[in-house]
Amino acid sequence: MDSERCREVLARGGLSREWPAEPMLGGWYTEEEIEAANEAIRASFDPAVGFGFFCDEIVEFEQKFAAYIGTRYALSVTSAGTGLDVAVRALDLEPGDEVVVPALNFRAAPYAVLGCGGKLVLCESDETLNADPADVEAKLTPHTRAILVTHMNGLSAPIADYLEIAERHPHPKYGPPKVLGDAARALGGSYQGRKIGTGAWMTVFSLHTMKMMTTLGEGGMITTDDAELMARLRGLRQWGIVESEDLEIARGKRGTGDAGWGSNYKLTKVQAAVGLVQLRRLDEMIAPRVALAGKRSEMLSDVPELTLPYEPADCAPVYYLYNLLVPREWAGEKRDQLMALLREEYGVDTVVANPPVYQADAYVRRMTPGQSTPRSEEIAARLFCPPTHPLMSDEDNEYLCAAISDAVAKLR
Numbered sequence: 001m002d003s004e005r006c007r008e009v010l011a012r013g014g015l016s017r018e019w020p021a022e023p024m025l026g027g028w029y030t031e032e033e034i035e036a037a038n039e040a041i042r043a044s045f046d047p048a049v050g051f052g053f054f055c056d057e058i059v060e061f062e063q064k065f066a067a068y069i070g071t072r073y074a075l076s077v078t079s080a081g082t083g084l085d086v087a088v089r090a091l092d093l094e095p096g097d098e099v100v101v102p103a104l105n106f107r108a109a110p111y112a113v114l115g116c117g118g119k120l121v122l123c124e125s126d127e128t129l130n131a132d133p134a135d136v137e138a139k140l141t142p143h144t145r146a147i148l149v150t151h152m153n154g155l156s157a158p159i160a161d162y163l164e165i166a167e168r169h170p171h172p173k174y175g176p177p178k179v180l181g182d183a184a185r186a187l188g189g190s191y192q193g194r195k196i197g198t199g200a201w202m203t204v205f206s207l208h209t210m211k212m213m214t215t216l217g218e219g220g221m222i223t224t225d226d227a228e229l230m231a232r233l234r235g236l237r238q239w240g241i242v243e244s245e246d247l248e249i250a251r252g253k254r255g256t257g258d259a260g261w262g263s264n265y266k267l268t269k270v271q272a273a274v275g276l277v278q279l280r281r282l283d284e285m286i287a288p289r290v291a292l293a294g295k296r297s298e299m300l301s302d303v304p305e306l307t308l309p310y311e312p313a314d315c316a317p318v319y320y321l322y323n324l325l326v327p328r329e330w331a332g333e334k335r336d337q338l339m340a341l342l343r344e345e346y347g348v349d350t351v352v353a354n355p356p357v358y359q360a361d362a363y364v365r366r367m368t369p370g371q372s373t374p375r376s377e378e379i380a381a382r383l384f385c386p387p388t389h390p391l392m393s394d395e396d397n398e399y400l401c402a403a404i405s406d407a408v409a410k411l412r
């Protein structure tokens with residue numbers, strides 16, 4: 001955006017509304033979701049029906065989700081956090097077993113590993129904010145059981161690369177480390193012509209109120225093609241019950257098989273009913289985000305200091321967040337100045353999503369003594385993410401770009 005246009009846009013005034021740096025999608029329901037929720041509640045009045053342990057809405061939601069992603073199976077759970085717990089539990093880690101996880105991350109994946117008694121091995125990310133395959137390989141040892149990568153901010157991590165690396169470094173007892181994905185922020189994105197959620201051993205999605213679609217604020221889904229794994233996940237989700245005759249078992253008409261430990265991580269019927277509508281609308285909710293990101297990149301393309309989001313040719317990202325990097329010389333203090341300037345003078349909120357998890361989280365720091373990822377620290381010190389939301393107007397997007405261009409010019 002040239003300086004004249006920039007001045008014009010800024011003269012028009014500020015944002016039409018406050019946009020938090022990481023806005024909620026949660027408000028974007030239609031009458032259809034409300035109707036679906038009402039119907040599911042009304043249909044549950046009958047004492048013989050209730051909300052069900054395992055109801056048609058949940059089964060249908062899972063089948064449609066699996067069909068959307070292109071996997072054989074999908075299993076709904078209460079959140080991505082619990083989904084990741086269940087996923088790592090399915091590895092049956094033994095003392096000393098290691099799981100490689102990128103340091104630039106939300107705390108959920110590292111916590112899942114630590115919660116299951118695994119040794120958390122942190123690896124570097126590159127400028128895509130996804131785990132750097134070369135460093136993943138460098139971090140593998142004969143104790144590595146899995147590589148658990150996060151598809152950061154809506155861009156697919158290069159799963160095929162990790163799978164190839166895993167093949168080259170088999171665990172002496174369990175074979176190639178499993179590759180798992182945390183796609184909490186990446187539902188609907190594609191990689192090598194297929195949806196994120198395929199290819200890996202399993203992938204976990206979030207249906208939390210901030211994410212690409214939501215089931216009344218909380219929810220999660222796990223996708224896989226592996227039938228044996230799916231049976232195990234079912235058992236973990238619901239008291240060791242692996243068959244579909246859950247209702248009979250719950251009513252005491254059948255005993256359970258011995259599928260080992262399980263607990264209760266089920267989504268509710270009303271959430272599933274709403275999820276079916278949101279899933280139908282998913283692509284239509286993603287499209288405006290992608291369009292907005294495209295226009296933003298075009299408008300910011302003449303700001304030489306900024307590195308814009310990188311879109312590998314084999315990826316279609318969904319832009320849960322829109323990442324910008326300042327130059328190396330601006331890392332840290334000057335980036336912080338830019339973020340403060342944007343907030344104070346232009347009313348534009350931004351966030352660093354995410355710094356290395358051992359810097360942001362005391363528990364992870366305590367559990368990873370001596371580990372550091374200097375390249376990721378540097379990337380995080382250059383990173384800032386302005387808000388993005390499918391309902392953001394072109395005018396607000398343009399104002400945001402003018403504010404960023406102007407603020408960068410002031411610090412130049």
Ligand SMILES: Cc1ncc(COP(=O)(O)O)c(C=O)c1O
Nearest residue numbers: 079080081106108184206207208
């Ligand atoms: C990358 C990532 N993984 C996992 C989670 C956890 O998701 P949930 O809120 O569904 O537990 C989040 C939530 O912000 C996330 O950003």
